[in-house]
Amino acid sequence: MSTKMKAAYYEAFGSPEEKPVKVGELPKPSAGEGEVLIRVKGAGVNPVDAYTVRGMLKDAFPCKFPLIPGWDVAGVVEETGHAARRFKKGDAVFAYARRPEIQHGTFAEYISLSEAYVAAAPASVSIEEAAGIPLVGLTAWQSLFDAGKLEAGQTVLIIGASGGVGSVAIQLAKNAGAKVIAVASSANHAFMQELGADACIDYHTADIAVDIEKAAGGPLDLIYDCSRGDVLTKTHQLLKQGGYLVSITNSKPERRDDVKFQYVFVEPNAPQLEELARLTDAGKLKIHVSKTYPLNEAADALQQIETLHTKGKIVIRM
Ligand SMILES: NC(=O)c1ccc[n+]([C@@H]2O[C@H](COP(=O)([O-])OP(=O)(O)OC[C@H]3O[C@@H](n4cnc5c(N)ncnc54)[C@H](OP(=O)(O)O)[C@@H]3O)[C@@H](O)[C@H]2O)c1
Structure with a gap:
């Protein structure tokens, strides 16, 4: 051999x-x-x-x-x-x-x-x-649920929602019963809608915070930042007091003191991988x-x- x-x-x-x-x-x-x-x-x-x-x-x-x-x-x-x-x-x-x-x-x-x-x-x-x-699935899982405590009925803003992590995060958040506002360029809006996003916003939009506020219809429970752009800086005021801000790209973003912040660096986790496989085989994760x-x-x-x-x-x- x-x-x-x-x-x-x-x-x-x-x-x-x-x-x-x-x-x-x-x-x-x-x-x-x-x-x-x-x-x-x-x-x-x-x-x-x-x-x-x-x-x-x-x-x-x-x-x-x-x-x-x-x-x-x-x-x-x-x-x-x-x-x-x-x-x-x-x-x-x-x-x-x-x-x-x-x-x-x-x-x-x-x-x-x-x-x-x-x-x-x-x-x-x-x-x-x-x-x-594995990498994007575990990242999205650990960010939304372990760090962001996302629950049914809540609203999450996902910034960078058409890429590897974001496209999984949309689906996991929808499976959990959350409302999803997804940010990426307009070329990817149809794709994010297919994945389940309730509203899609282009990060090139001049008044992005206004558009997101309108789409959310109230304060956000969780902001999940998967991008290296400036959308978080323009939108973190939309997060409710005591809400969760989770970033995978910036361990020290500009943010308010009245929200719960966590930077996530994805960890290996076989039981969570098994859950991702189960969701995939059930047709709930693509x-x-x-x-x-x-x-x-x-x-x-x-x-x-x-x-x-x-x-x-x-x-x-x-
Ligand atoms: N900490 C961790 O454990 C961890 C784990 C995984 C990934 N990451 C990091 O997280 C980031 C995303 O990873 P990924 O694999 O999902 O990357 P990706 O597949 O390249 O996706 C990037 C996403 O960001 C969007 N985007 C690009 N420029 C943007 C801007 N200026 N404003 C808002 N959105 C923008 C893209 O949308 P368009 O294509 O429409 O522009 C796309 O949806 C990377 O920086 C990566 O290194 C960290």
């Missing part, structure tokens, strides 16, 4: 123009104690993968080279390590594979992961769709994959995701 695998990797940080990401052969991992070796079939691409290539995470996490990008995986269990008993060879699984040290990512033929990170993949969707769920890339084009996928204008998800297909 080959001891090598094909992988996208880089040996120094760099900008996309410097093209640090190449594709070649690296040692194939094996399943250690409590681990499963996954044959990767699809790897979701996220903005953080591009930031990591630029070296923007190096002060937060130890990074080691050669570094394989990618934190999302859907695939098949190839081998189980000592005392790993939750899965068997051939099981279809998916995972959010962020570990304390960044080196062994998912843009490769194989990844070995603690089975604590892994859940059975949804059975009813393609590998591409399953690969697009991942829109706008483009797939072969592994050889990983650098192009990273350039696309860095635009912060991706509709739904993009995925690398092995």
